Amino acid sequence: MYSASVAFVFFLLASLPAPIALAQQHAHQASRATTSAVPPQRYATDAILREQMRAIRKNVLALEHHGSGNITKELATQLADQITGHVNTIIVNCKLPPDADAALHNIIGSLLQNASALKAHPGRNDAVAGMRTALDQYARMFDDPAFSHSKD
Secondary structure, three states: OHHHHHHHHHHHHHHOHHHHHHHHHHHHHHHHHHHHOOOOOOEOOOHHHHHHHHHHHHHHHHHHHHOOOOOOHHHHHHHHHHHHHHHHHHHHHOOOOHHHHHHHHHHHHHHHHHHHHHHHOOOOHHHHHHHHHHHHHHHHHEOOOOOOOOOO
16 A cells, blocks of 8 residues: 555656646746737836936937937946936836736836946847837836927
8 A cells, every 4th residue: 555655646746747737838928928919908107117217218318319320339338327226216116907017127127238238238228129028018008198208
């Protein structure tokens, strides 16, 4: 009886990782689907998020105005650092519900990645375009009445 019980426990333990892995994969896919699709109702924002995203938009507009071919390394570094600072302020003060938080992290992750790329290589058109895409995503997904994702 003892060996049958031990064999059964080993069988159960051996079979656990597959269902757990499938559950984790399903949860990851569900999370990714929720955060990449536009929600039926845009997510609420708080004052700090709105303020910081508007400041980031101004930085991106300045980058677009100068054009990546005409921007100096000093200005690109300054604007990239400002964008990173605004994102860090958002992260420190974030008090969004989990689904909105997950959607926002996709947006700010892209902003950080592209700001870093721009700082390293000021002539990168794709970095500024990536930031514009992130701002457009914010405008579609978050309720910020004064935020315009068009080129102001």
